[in-house]
Amino acid sequence: xxxxxxxxxxxxxKSMEREKFEKFVEEALSKIPKKFKKLLQxxxxxxxxxxxxxxxxxxxxxxxxxxxxxxxxxxxxxRGPFYGNLPPxxxxxxxxxxxxxxxxxxxxxxxxxxxxxHEIGHYxxxxxxxLNKIEKx
Numbered sequence: 001x002x003x004x005x006x007x008x009x010x011x012x013x014k015s016m017e018r019e020k021f022e023k024f025v026e027e028a029l030s031k032i033p034k035k036f037k038k039l040l041q042x043x044x045x046x047x048x049x050x051x052x053x054x055x056x057x058x059x060x061x062x063x064x065x066x067x068x069x070x071x072x073x074x075x076x077x078x079r080g081p082f083y084g085n086l087p088p089x090x091x092x093x094x095x096x097x098x099x100x101x102x103x104x105x106x107x108x109x110x111x112x113x114x115x116x117x118h119e120i121g122h123y124x125x126x127x128x129x130x131l132n133k134i135e136k137x
Contacts, residue, residue: 016108021095022047024109028116036120039076043123044088045116050096066097069115077125091119 025047032040051067061067073089093115102108114135121131 016095016099016105018047018095021099021108021112024112025093025116027109028113031113032117032120036124040120040123042086042088043073043091045091045093047093047095050094051092066101067094068097068101068111069093069119071119071122073123075125076123089123091116091123093119 025045029045051070053063055061055067055070056063056065059067059070070092071089072092074083074086093112098108098111098115102111118131118135121134126134
């Protein structure tokens, strides 16, 4: 499920170095509570510049929305005793859309953490509706 927001404007022409952005992702992953972190298996988290056009189509997202992250895989709650010998699930965090809606480096850090946690929620099998409800608190 994609993490998407309506298109907004943010930092323009102030692209952050990929390495620094990836550190924000690593930092967010390090903040996952241990009881959940120990359940993360066969999962790759990567950063890409922006979602390819096919992602909008495959997720049913409007081209006027902004996709910030995406989870691909078999949710943890659907893995049974025969789960295995599969390529890793993947969480992709999209740098450019996050930068475009943020106005400062600290805002980027917070948004990265929010998106990482949201996509981890999908890893555990939570729906978009369930995550939106949780995120309102």
